Amino acid sequence: MTTRQAPAQGVEQEHRVVELSIQGMTCASCVGRVERKLGKLDGVEASVNLPLESAVVRVPATVSDQDLIDTVVATGYGAHVVHPDHPDGDEHDHTPSLLGARLVLAAVLSVPVLLISMVPALQFANWGWVVFALSLPVVTWSAWPFHRAAVINARHFSSTMDTLVSIGVTAAFLFSAGQLFADPTLTQHAGMAGMDMTEHSLYFEVAAVVVTFLLLGRFLEASAKQRAGDALKSLLSLGAKEAHVLRTVDGERTEVTLPADALIPGDAFVVRPGEKIATDGTVTEGHSAVDTALLTGESIPVEVGPGDAVTGATINTSGRLVVRATRVGSDTVLSQMGRLVSQAQSGKARIARLADRISAVFVPVVLGIAVLTFVLWLVLTGDLDAAFTASVTVLVIACPCALGLATPTALLTGTGRGAQLGILIRGPQVLEDTRTVDTIVLDKTGTVTTGTMAVVDVVALAAVPAPDLLRLAGAVESASEHPIAQAVARHAGGPLPETRAFSSAPGGGVRGEVDGVVVTVGRADWLERHGIRTSEAQATRFTAAEDAGRTAIWVAVGDDVAGLITLSDTVKDGSAAAIARLRRLGLRPVLLTGDNRAVALQVAAAVGIDAADVRAGVSPEGKVDAVRELQAGGATVAMAGDGVNDAAALAQADLGIAMGSGTDVAIEAADLTVMGNSLEQVAQAIELSRRTLRTIKGNLFWAFFYNAVGIPVAALGLLNPMLAGAAMAASSVLVVANSLRLRSFGR
Template sequence: MTTVERPPQRVELAIGGMTCAACAGRIERKLNKLDGVRASVNYATERATVEVPPGYPTTTLVDTVSNAGYQASPVPDEPAEDGASVDDAKLRFLLSAGLSAPVIAVSMVPAWQFPTWQWAALALSYVVVLVCAWPFHRAAAVNLRHGAATMDTLVSMGVGVAFLWSVYALLWGGAGVPGMTHEFSLLPADHGRADIYFEVAVGVTTFLLLGRWLEARSKRRAGAALHALLALGAKDVAVLRDGVEVRVPVGDLRVGELFVVRPGEKVATDGVVEDGSSAVDRSLVTGESVPDEVGPGSAVVGGAVNTSGRLVVRASRVGGDTQLARMARLVERAQTGKAQVQRLADRISAVFVPVVLGIAVLTLAGWLVAGASADNAVTAAVAVLVIACPCALGLATPTALLVGTGRGAQLGILVKGPEVLESTRRVTTVVLDKTGTITTGRMSVVDVVPAPGVDAERLLRLAGAVESASEHPIAQAIAARAVSTARVEEFRNAEGLGVTGVVDGSRVVVGRPGLLARHGIELPEVLVSAMAEAEASGRTVVAAGADGVALGLVAVADTVKPTSAEAVARLRALGLRPVLLTGDNERVARAIAAEVGITDVVAGVLPAQKVAEVERLRAGGAVVAMVGDGVNDAPALAAADLGLAMGTGADAAIEAGDLTIVRGDPRLVADAIALSRRTLATIKGNLFWAFAYNVAGIPLAALGLLNPMIAGAAMALSSVFVVANSLRLRGFRPAAD
């Protein structure tokens, strides 16, 4: 008996209590020590994505996180924005700022130093250091119990040492004498044991709390795109049951049921219009700015807005199977994952804090050995602890991912995972499928050539009437153009040649010239020449005749999308080489390629040969991105270095792709690559500044050239800078608009 191994389950946990990237790394290591568990913890999103064996108890994961000193809970289906953490950070900052302002002012201006100012500073500082800075001390204590050190350890030690040294100076160092004065300096000053650092303790706390508050606000703004996406769906729906409208929660809607969408309402779920016509605004879901006209047989997506007429829709997908739900999952997966550069930052953060603690101890010892006073040595050590906090390092990657992938979702570009961003940077060649990517994928009449003396309207009316009885794509294109009301009788289908029938008493033949010849109809020379010219340009041509006389020609083609030429030009502008890859014949492929500006064409290939062509390009040194929409494109999408699936195509193609273009505009292919590259560039820029800041700041602090309060302000501002730099991605403007 064969045992089928079941795939692992995916569990999402909301993590509380994290204050830096080191916290995330610690939780990740604890979870990964469990048998069969693979975990990734994201500090910016406060989520843990865990793969576990089927049936693995979630309580084990929650308990593991709790034992590490943090809180964990399963992520709800509809996560709400976390305003509580923002409000708490704001309240702590405002209280700290209000109490710190007089302490800093009186410490910096000797003229304001009344006889017992230092004792008043002690009272105010006590509240700031113990109450406002409590989250830092609590987190440091929790980590200390587990033998770990994080950013909070550095902050708690820096603030605590500055405060305790000041208390010591007041009680035993002579600083408590009434009338004592000292001046504030950007560089540490030497006042002997009478030097107090209350302004440093409260200033560092205030600046760090300001950074925490701005960081929490920015993180919420960064994730706003995902929250907006999750909020797009309708909450209830008018379902037709036994001919009566019944309004029920959208979760009670079932596949196959009919529901009503009135003007101004959102489409409750994916479906097909059964009755009514209207214009549907899909901009919230796909980023497509122009409303789409729909009628019976048209597909609609959940979350789109009905702008005018009443629609009756039959549900085709519900719940997690809808396009909107799939979009949300892809975006969330991308935002909670980790790119390779983030994993590098995580590894650095894991050893960074212990190294900084070592540097602070060496700084303290070095100053003392060099003969400096104890207060100068303490000041330098505190400055090292404060300036080295790796907040910016932990935020550099996840905030850029949050904003970049969220902006992509707004534009109809879905990134499957953060590792995709690194793939876009290396791409040199873009392989484009023809049907459904460069072309519309639907045959349509592009030319009508009547025989001499024949009216074009009569040609279309008779040909369209006969073709309306056929299901062939070419026949349907002709019937759609003709919109004939004439009835066809004695319909016959000649396999591979065409069709015949009687319309208004006339025997009509539509198809290849050979079929017409069988019925005694010869094409005049002018039509023969026109047919040869049309076929040379890649069009499919059918001839029509009635009662032994030629009526003319109808040329049909899979028309090029109006934006395809611009899309190819934009790919070239990005330094990419476009290649057209199609199963169609060489002549048609060349004609389409010439129309959109592609010179490299590979035609007449089967799905397996598409994979071989991708592998051939890669073997030649090219880094290949494949763009396609059909089931036959799925293997090639998976084989390419980067797969881009058109969201209007088959599910198999979308699953195989790394990037999904929700709407069928090929210009978004270039936009997707451009946005991915810019997001990656932002991540690298963030990491550079985070590293440069620490590399430059730690030596200055160790040499005694940095006041601890200034170090605290700089550290807080570095985190704000990283988040603000990431938020610039919200301004990305696609050329497709």
């Protein structure tokens, strides 16, 4: 069971979220009934998903899990509590299997029924009784799911699409049986000889073939829904099954193989080349490249070493690693992804509410139309057979299967495909938000750029040669944890000489003794604090470097300035292509950064952002103000960022997009999360969201169009009931097949 604490809105009590597996739902009307019944419990909010056959229910402490189950059972459906990390795969697999058995029996028996009834040359003496016997198992056992659901709904004075199917099939069979029993000699002659077709008609073939077509449609739907849910199942099965945990025995470290779910935070475990990392953790020993494609969708392995964080289910490609577990079980990134995907698939977009509202009144209206059709045909023509045929056809063709499947199948497939690509859509409402977004604000550092400083140039301004200058600066900087200091030390290489008498100041610089000389590295005011002054010519060189969009630091040896080192944050590969793709999607990119304007303009020029759309020198609070300013100007704003200082702006934006390489707080504040660190994935996420929404709209259009056209045609008597059953099944399969096209997105 999933139990997540969340503050209730406007209520003084805690709520939890429970996921239920629900059996027996067949259409949008079923979904609406379950939601309404659960919603009548005090403080309960429910969102029911038809393809997943599940409900996500927000429950106060006063309502137990058993209360929820009892309510669903009283509504006419089965239910039990499940854990989202362990989907009911076996149960869902059983559904297509049982439907398949019913379908096979119906098909085997319906074919001879159809041929005997429709081809006079195949008819023999008393063939009607044979057709009656062959049809009986089809309209009883094969059609049992329709009848059972109709009876359960009738007990609650309600109706669903199963009501339409059950009434139509039962009416056709009983009408035919009544004709045959009233006149046992009706089919005593071979062929049509002796049978007065103006007074009597048998519809056994209609009842049998309609059941077969509807079962075929439902079987294909169940199979398609099962395939659409495979993305989530495969995601949750990515984790390693075992871990090689290090234990100290008699003073020696030994490896003990344990199930991965037995790990606890603090355990150290070994990951050999080619093995999956068992859980989230931090590397303590070794260097390697880790393939993160399973979670992020990025094909290039990431280099890791001591101190680097790694994620469970990713693959160690080369060296041996020792990892200390930091998050296990349901706290891991993989489990969090599974929960996000499951919650998104179980939610409802605003557009889906329209289908639900229509479905709630659709079936009673159709029943009324069927009765009215029968009465009008009988009154206007006096033809009982024609009246019966038209009314049954209305019942059959009106089944709103496609309407109920239009939204959830597209949502299920789209979010599942997103998970495979490392894109997490927090909820279905996000799809509609992406449609209206016209401006995207991009945080520079870590989003457009790598966020890692790199040395661009070493400029010698005195007698100390540039290589020696870099070596001295690298030695003293190696004692600092500042990103700029680490970039200089990394560029200097090694081994570096020892530094003595080290001192530093945050935002100022570092100072220490190297090879008998004092080396001072940092900003101008740091040098001045130690009595070192720069000349006007040197200051001009420094200013020119910063105006070029680089970060510059002074290096002094002894009491004199010896040179300067320039650094820059490198633009990520693919950022320029991603910006171009965002523009093609109709979005205006805006660059937001705390760096100086020269640096920001240089990055903007490199990736194709207009200078007028650059906001530089912006504080974390200023990022929120920048988003609000754009919104006040009429823009609908998306914000992409990866740091703690981006969280407030992500929450303020109409659509927040977190880079998965960033912080947990940024991801929590966002609507969309891309698990990689490529800006290209941001564009891909927006495109996938919009494609999924277009698929939902297309599905709804065809579902409405089908019913709007089919019902009048059936009422006018222009459609055979068998063709109506085939058309109804085909419409459902068409909707599901259209949704499954999303599985090819990004390929």
